[in-house]
Amino acid sequence: MMEKVYFRPAGIFDGTVTGFCPGCMHSSVCKIVCEALDELGQLDNACYVQGVGCCGLAVTYLNMDTVAAPHGRACAIASSFKRCSPETLVFTYQGDGDLAAIGLAETMSAANRGENFTVIFVNNGIYGMTGGQMAPTTLLGAKTTTTPYGRNEAEHGSPMHMCELINQLDAPAYIARVTCADVPNARKAKAAVRKAFQYQLEGRGFSFVEFVSNCPTNWGMSPLESLDHVHNVILKEFPLGEFRAK
Amino acid sequence: MAEKIFMKGCEAVAETAVRAGCRFFAGYPITPQNDVPEYFARRMPQVNGVFIQGESEVASANMAYGAAAAGVRSMTSSSSCGISLKSEAISWMAGANLPVVIANFQRGGPGIGTIQPAQQDYNQATKASGNGGFRMLVLSPSTLQEAVDMTWRAFELADKYSKPVMLLMDGFTGTMMEPVVLPEPLGEEQVAAIRASKTWAARGRHGGPQHKVMCGPGLDTRISQAQMNERDAELYESWKQTEVEYEEYMTEDAEIVVTAYGITGRIAKSAVGMLRAEGVKAGLIRPLKVYPFPEQAFEKLDFARLRGIVCAEMSIPAQYAEDVRNVVRGRTGIVTALSSGGEVLDRAQILEAARSLMK
Incomplete structure (x- = not known):
């Protein structure tokens, strides 16, 4: 008799084909989040707040309670939802345009209040869903559809580092930047998500996990090239690690 | 004979909301309605409710949306230009079928306007303040007793139709004082029963089906945009028979x-x-x-x-x-x-x- 050691997490609909582009790490992030929920026995007690953009595609994929947020407002909605439903495990699922541009005030303010929920932030350095415009996290020099001559510091400012920004605030309890661009890092990423959820379950306050992700479609790369790009270029701008675990 | 209390409009509305089982309020400072968030800030901890001073009008209205998604009777208030900012969330409440009471203590306009009383937001209130052409029941009191009665009813109507309801006040009715008779507060069991009756609210599946609070169409394949809008149009049409007052x-x-x-x-x-x-x-x-x-x-x-x-x-x-x-x-x-x-x-x-x- 053989033991089944690898299976689809219960939080992902049976038979569903992901709506994410081939090679996009969003599906890996979803899987890691669902595995962490399974391991903690929290899937049935979870509610995630969807951002707008590619992260919204998760709704076709994740079999758990959900509340949809207007673009950028996930952290405001998660704040009130969690306070009214403190026993529920609450996380937001947001991209960089959603969290760091249109939702910057909501993100920073929820972090500053130390709201007891978890943010899963998927940073691929671009607006994916709308076709590849510059995001706050786009690297200098990167050509996007709205920076056709490359992002330059004088005109567009430098990439924003959300973990580092949030790390300036007193209240947040857990801040980490991870990636699932390779297997060892994916294992660390899952450990970080588990830790963030554990912090929330213990009522320790705001937890924030940033995934450095990719966008083969809008970066104009093959999936494998995009992973090399993450390793060789992106991670130099966005270093991985635990910024805070208090 | 019930006791008459001499109260300011903003506070009479806020106290009535608490008595009607409102257990979440988020707001942002704007004249002439600051007494509303200030009152809730004092009052909510006494009833195990939640008050959050939002970082913006936008965030406050979205917080009211989030609380309603959890099944809690929820409210936000503002004045005129603040309602413009809240209109994003109000449109989402209409789209996602969330019962929230929104009070507008109208001031001058357009733009920032003067802080004195006004009725410059009639079209905004009655013709859909946000995108998408939705409608709201809009109650407009002329006395503080009416404001009290309408606040109570606004929560009932919001729950009845699972839609946002607007209380269209003005700087005058918000800041003047009059004697009012307040309704008997709902008991905690009643407040809990109202929440429990919202079986659509998100809370974690807990062995049951998935709860999805979201605007109908798009990625959610349960309903098309046309089905959703036709259903709402029928509701609005029915209000012309059932809700005219x-x-x-x-x-x-x-x-x-x-x-x-x-x-x-x-x-x-x-x-x-x-x-x-x-x-x-x-x-x-x-x-x-x-x-x-x-x-x-x-x-x-x-x-x-x-x-x-x-x-x-x-x-x-x-x-x-x-x-x-x-x-x-x-x-x-x-x-x-x-x-x-x-x-x-x-x-x-x-x-x-x-x-x-x-x-």
């Missing part, structure tokens, strides 16, 4: 009808009394809800006898008068008595407008 005063033999809502309705009523004393057969039509618009009240009028209608409102250009004009369709003359938002209408203007119809 207005006061008629001395209209049976009226030759002049004065019509106004909110605080101006009260000024208009006293003008009608004065006109009657002068021997002018004047009457009043005062919508208690400005959406749905009380078409029936005007259809019932004996146009053969009428010498005209005076529409009074604190808005330049006129907004309410346009809806009256659309219903009357030229069957009698319409004159307006207007003040700019930010300046309270003088009763003398209504008298003058009415007398002009008698010439």
Whole structure:
């Protein structure tokens, strides 16, 4: 008799084909989040707040309670939802345009209040869903559809580092930047998500996990090239690690 | 006989909301409604409710959305330009079928406007403040007792239809004081039962089906945009039969009808009394809800006898008068008595407008 050691997490609909582009790490992030929920026995007690953009595609994929947020407002909605439903495990699922541009005030303010929920932030350095415009996290020099001559510091400012920004605030309890661009890092990423959820379950306050992700479609790369790009270029701008675990 | 309490409008609304089982409020400072968030900040901890001062109007309205998604009776308030910012979330509440009560203590406009009382947001309130062409039930009180009664009803209506409901106040009704009789508060068991009855609210599956709080169409394949909008259109149409509410005063033999809502309705009523004393057969039509618009009240009028209608409102250009004009369709003359938002209408203007119809 053989033991089944690898299976689809219960939080992902049976038979569903992901709506994410081939090679996009969003599906890996979803899987890691669902595995962490399974391991903690929290899937049935979870509610995630969807951002707008590619992260919204998760709704076709994740079999758990959900509340949809207007673009950028996930952290405001998660704040009130969690306070009214403190026993529920609450996380937001947001991209960089959603969290760091249109939702910057909501993100920073929820972090500053130390709201007891978890943010899963998927940073691929671009607006994916709308076709590849510059995001706050786009690297200098990167050509996007709205920076056709490359992002330059004088005109567009430098990439924003959300973990580092949030790390300036007193209240947040857990801040980490991870990636699932390779297997060892994916294992660390899952450990970080588990830790963030554990912090929330213990009522320790705001937890924030940033995934450095990719966008083969809008970066104009093959999936494998995009992973090399993450390793060789992106991670130099966005270093991985635990910024805070208090 | 229930005890009468002398209260300020903002506080009477907030206290009634708490008594109606509201257990979440988020707001942002803006004059002339600061007494609302301040009252909730004091009061919510006493009833195990939640008050959050949002980082913006936008965030506050979205917080009210989030609390409603958890099944809690939820409210936010603001004034005019603040409602513009909240309109994103209000549109989402309409789309996601979330019951939230929104109070607008109107001030001048457009833009920042003056902080004084106004009725410049009529079109915004009654014609959909956000994108997508949705409608809300819009209740507009002219006394603080009405404000209390309507606040209570606003929560019931929001839950009944699972839609946002607006309380259309103004800087006048928000800041004046009057004696009011407050309703008996719901017990904690009743508050819990109301929440538990919202089986659609998100809370974690807990062995049951997935709860999804979201605007119908798009990635959620349960319903198409057309199905969702047709269903809402039917609901709005049904409100024209079930939710119209207005006061008629001395209209049976009226030759002049004065019509106004909110605080101006009260000024208009006293003008009608004065006109009657002068021997002018004047009457009043005062919508208690400005959406749905009380078409029936005007259809019932004996146009053969009428010498005209005076529409009074604190808005330049006129907004309410346009809806009256659309219903009357030229069957009698319409004159307006207007003040700019930010300046309270003088009763003398209504008298003058009415007398002009008698010439």
